[in-house]
Amino acid sequence: MLSNLPIGIFDSGVGGLTVYRALHERLPDEHFIYLGDTARVPYGTKSLNTVERYAIENARFLESRGIKLLVVACNTASALALPAIRSAVKVDVVGVIEPGAAAAVAIASGKSIGVIATEATVQSAAYSAAIARLDASVEVIEQACPLFVSLAEEGWADTSVAESVAAQYLSRFEANSLGALVLGCTHYPILENVISRTLKSAVPLIDSGEAAATEVQSLLESRELARPAEQQPDRERQLCDDLDHFYVTDAAQRFAKVAERFLGVAPSVLEAVEVWGHDELRTN
């Protein structure tokens, strides 16, 4: 039965675990397959063509494993490669940009919207475009914050270093006139506290991963693809338990270490795989 298949999630690396966590919380009956492209991470400093190529390889790998829906957790891949991914696979594809933009517009009530993201996402202006499609009158201010990724992965989210980096990047936002700030990179929710403190005024932070989880839920319901709840579950579902499978393209040990930092627990099932070269095989 199609509804019993897992949901596929891919990300450039470990950051997408914040999207996995949001999906897991929102959809406790679902099973997940996660792919982190750790051999080629990060995507945020790379070009359109390269991000498209990597994203298609990841999407096809997950599709070959049997999934009912694909979530592109990576903001950069969502911003640059969503049309290419949709052409490459048969399953429905949910990115994080449109849901994040919609959540921001809904809460900002006409005030301007800030977006913090990778260099590639900011350069693509994908958030600005998605917001404009919903409300062309809203002002959008985008800011790349490349150091946030290393800070999160180092486990330095709550240090004075993180505070001074945040102060530098967020200085261009006038918190009083900001209706919402979109966390447009999967790593940034790890820095939520320091970002809030730095903005001083209480600006709502939009976690695009959470917004995407809401969209996934609606889509599963409308397509009648939701996995039926177990009548008498053997046990309660836990983050990273053995019902969810994790794949990486490199350096599984480092992934497990950072996963523990992000989620408090490392994956039970974690395997290193190769996702490239599938294209060549297909055309032969």
Place this chain on the structure above:
Amino acid sequence: MLSNLPIGIFDSGVGGLTVYRALHERLPDEHFIYLGDTARVPYGTKSLNTVERYAIENARFLESRGIKLLVVACNTASALALPAIRSAVKVDVVGVIEPGAAAAVAIASGKSIGVIATEATVQSAAYSAAIARLDASVEVIEQACPLFVSLAEEGWADTSVAESVAAQYLSRFEANSLGALVLGCTHYPILENVISRTLKSAVPLIDSGEAAATEVQSLLESRELARPAEQQPDRERQLCDDLDHFYVTDAAQRFAKVAERFLGVAPSVLEAVEVWGHDELRTN
């Protein structure tokens, strides 16, 4: 004539430009071909197998362009993949680890040696091993400094953020008992000033790229491969002039921007290329 061929340099990305600068200063008559693997940068968080694969592809690409000598500017690739690279190409290969280790041992006069580098280089313990081969009695303390790379690329070398990051990473070194500190990643020379200030005591900093340039010079002389000086040069050689060719595997525009930040000038000749898939072609 073999001596007229350029010297090949490869790096995981833009950081190796500090090694190019050192070679250019030391060997003003030579021409260079530089390859930055910007599609797959960074190497410092990746595994041995992956770094070996990428490094071999880069080395073969440069060899196919016609070079008389190959310099592996990337510390991570030098630490993990030098034997694999040497087996893959016919030209002589110079890495940065052995020259950096030798320069440190020479200057430390028996005091302990600090090494700062990427996670993968530290995990490989390549510097410790190279130093032990020269003097087994020297204590070596290695420390990974992942945030230094983003700080250098952001152009934040002389900010208070850089100061607090350096204070955090360098806190384990007791400057008084340190005979030398090896800058074991091509990005770190950009942060030389803040590193020196943080250590307080005057510890000699070893730039492995400069040490490698000295080794390249000896090797060219002993093999009689040095390019003869022009009798009446048309013009003075400049960094990044059109006698040196730069290749990247992705995002040439970003490379040019960071190059300007690192060297004060962007390459005159910069081209995006693909270096992968050569293996498959070879065996067919």
